[in-house]
Amino acid sequence: MGACSCTAGGSTGVITMEGPLRRKTLLKEGKKPTISSWTRYWVMLSGSTLLYFGAKALRGTERKHYKSTPGKKVSIVGWMVALPDDPEHPDIFQLNNPDKGNVYKFQTGSRFHAILWHKHLDDACKSNKPQIRQHQVQGQRNLHGHLDMYKMLCAGKKSYFAAVVCIMTVTLMLVVSYLRLQRLSHQPKVIQESRRCRGKIALSTITALEGNKTFIISPYFDDRENKITRLIGIVHHKDVKQLFCWFCCQANGKIYVSKAEIDVHSDRFGFPYGAADIICLEPENCDPTHVSIHQSPYGNIDQLPRFEIKNRRPETFSVDFTVCISAMFGNYNNVLQFVQSMEMYKILGVQKVVIYKNNCSHLMEKVLKFYIEEGTVEVIPWPIDSHLRVSSKWRFMEDGTHIGYYGQITALNDCIYRNMERTKFVVLNDADEIILPLKHPDWKTMMNSLQEQNPGTSVFLFENHIFPETVFSPMFNISSWNTVPGVNILQHVYREPDRKHVINPRKMIVDPRKVIQTSVHSVLRAYGKSVNVPMEVALIYHCRKALQGNLPRESLIRDTTLWRYNSSLIMNVNKVLSQTMLQTQN
Structure with a gap:
């Protein structure tokens, strides 16, 4: 698929995200459709509205391959967006309209673009809605809403098959709501205050995390999308479920913990361990120079190895x-x-x-x-x-x-x-x-x-x-x-x-x-x-x-x-060999 693009801004009329997507209907009004196939669209997100532009050709991933006027316009206020943890299909996200019982699956072409769409859609789904301080309250309302839907849709089903399908449908909705309720925030949180940052500086190229099938190579500052620390590492693709970045900020003496996104690269070629990006949002009011990694948000940072965050200061190309x-x-x-x-x-x-x-x-x-x-x-x-x-x-x-x-x-x-x-x-x-x-x-x-x-x-x-x-x-x-x-x-x-x-x-x-x-x-x-x-x-x-x-x-x-x-090659090789071979003989 072609690359997606995003533009700053979130008000109506501003395109915050666009690109080629494939869409498939999983549930329509709470029912699994008899026939459901992938459909190609050029999709734009403008404020809280999704605009679908139909394809003009069988293939093509550029804007010119799609119609100039949208065939559909859908408001997604109050909808839910989910990013399934599926290593076999890392480029998928789902949109759920709980009011109508519609669930759609989207394919982006890459994990990166799935994450990007998820971020912008999540913001759009929450727009124009009153802010609720307690996530659990909203989660409980969603759950109760689904239970009411269960009573409304399933109670009157007379056939066994219709009842089973209906129950499975609502169960799926409940699972989605539960996962949303349980999902931890990735925003950094202050967990303790310290006068100075301790912990032993990691000096090895490859550092094994104690009691965890994770190996850290090096962290790098990456502000191309968000202010993040991206750690290059190696993890067991099944056994490493969660990691946390611990940032110690010397300026204010506070220690922040940020839940990491673990992105195992798709090219493991069957091996149990593979390259991984361990990605953490950095504190907004701090530019940390070091980060520690732990499998828990609790503990003592002084006992964890500290890794220097490279690329913090841009350099001129040498x-x-x-x-x-x-x-x-x-x-x-x-x-x-x-x-x-x-x-x-x-x-x-x-x-x-x-x-x-x-x-x-x-x-x-x-x-x-x-x-x-x-x-x-x-x-x-x-x-x-x-x-x-x-x-x-x-x-x-x-x-x-x-x-x-x-x-x-x-x-x-x-x-x-x-x-x-x-x-x-x-x-x-x-x-x-x-x-x-x-x-x-x-x-x-x-x-x-x-x-x-x-x-x-x-x-x-x-x-x-x-x-x-x-x-x-x-x-x-x-x-x-x-x-x-x-x-x-x-x-x-x-x-x-x-x-x-x-x-x-x-x-x-x-x-x-x-x-x-x-x-x-x-x-x-x-x-x-x-x-x-x-x-x-x-x-x-x-x-x-x-x-x-x-x-x-x-x-x-x-x-x-x-x-x-x-001519140049022979002369240069002779020069190197004369010095290295001579040193060896001596």
């Missing part, structure tokens, strides 16, 4: 391109290819490379030390196997492991937020992958052109192509490199052809300020559009084991694009 590589594991020792990739990145315009390192060889440590001292590389320790049973595969194989590919997806999300205020673009690829421009000399020129051609785009996806490391060219067989462990990419210029009915995966260059959640080959949620970059503009050079190992050499495609950079 670099144009930052490459995020995750995760380096398995005693990584592909030294030559790593150095060649690093030098290619620098030739193409990269100023920073962030590596989430689990472990690597002694020689690789020397190379990383060189690049750290040079100022190019930042190493983030990634001891995930100290906390969870990790898999080196991306899909769960029923083998007792907890999380896939050494927690790669969590690391990528952390890398985006870590560099959100420091870099213009973040590049998400592996150390054996290089995005090669075909029409431009470097990434800056390429991205300027792509942005000009694709306004409003925040995610650029590049097609992956395999250059098998087992197929050699006799060119650039440099003898001094033969003693260095790893692959010499200059000798591998034959790529596999595309396969029928197989879509090549893609990697990305993104505007980090527009990304909310990312996976490996696509973003899960973003503010802007995504575009597939044509192969004639750029491709990913991926030198690795063959995927089509049975293909004869003559079936491969000779592609020497990499050789355009051979």
Whole structure:
């Protein structure tokens, strides 16, 4: 689905939210409809009125694909909106008209937009209604209303089937009202006062919460929608039910607790643990520098680890391109290819490379030390196997492991937020992958052109192509490199052809300020559009084991694009190897 948009303001005539939605009727006047199917609309929320614009075409998610005049106008004052906790369908919200017994389900296309619609609709449903201080009083009135509806609708049913359906319908309404009654407010509340903030500062990259299947990576300030703290973490997708953020405000000496929204990313690939956003509203009259996480709103904050909230102060972009590589594991020792990739990145315009390192060889440590001292590389320790049973595969194989590919997806999300205020673009690829421009000399020129051609785009996806490391060219067989462990990419210029009915995966260059959640080959949620970059503009050079190992050499495609950079690449690689290998020998 296309992106929704929202505009400040809530009075009649001001569009506070709009976008493409699919609607389905669950109950009509308290009865389940005989036939109910999804219907596409462009929906606008103006004050407390919903306007439905019918679709003009079978497909399409832009405003132009829908009619110019609304087919329906509905006031939702007094209605109820619910956000079901359904991991299988995270993009759903429901609207309930208790007066008429109508219940509608809406599909937004993403969890983010479901939350956004829920927020604005909840405000609209409460508009023009007298404020009641006690939530329970209103909740009880709603419950009594449903009981009266039960008496009115169900008492006169003569057939067994009609009575059962009627009872189930009203039961559903009661459940909705009960959940609404029981739902805790997410607004921060003062729970105690303290002269100063104590608690031990968490210094590890991965911090396990005691007695809870939750691991915190880092919190980040995020004011793109609301004033929130967004913690990147890892949670058990079923067992972690609730968490609370504890904010200690030095300015007024008060401690606030805010109930967290736990948003487990949809791309767990069957593993019990997955990347998660733990989102908490911040106190309005405080800009906390640290936050603690607890499974209860009660306790002693002095006993909880404190996490520094990053991105609190906006920075000017220090670099144009930052490459995020995750995760380096398995005693990584592909030294030559790593150095060649690093030098290619620098030739193409990269100023920073962030590596989430689990472990690597002694020689690789020397190379990383060189690049750290040079100022190019930042190493983030990634001891995930100290906390969870990790898999080196991306899909769960029923083998007792907890999380896939050494927690790669969590690391990528952390890398985006870590560099959100420091870099213009973040590049998400592996150390054996290089995005090669075909029409431009470097990434800056390429991205300027792509942005000009694709306004409003925040995610650029590049097609992956395999250059098998087992197929050699006799060119650039440099003898001094033969003693260095790893692959010499200059000798591998034959790529596999595309396969029928197989879509090549893609990697990305993104505007980090527009990304909310990312996976490996696509973003899960973003503010802007995504575009597939044509192969004639750029491709990913991926030198690795063959995927089509049975293909004869003559079936491969000779592609020497990499050789355009051979002179600079050879000189730069020799410089790095001369220093790192010399240090090793000494």
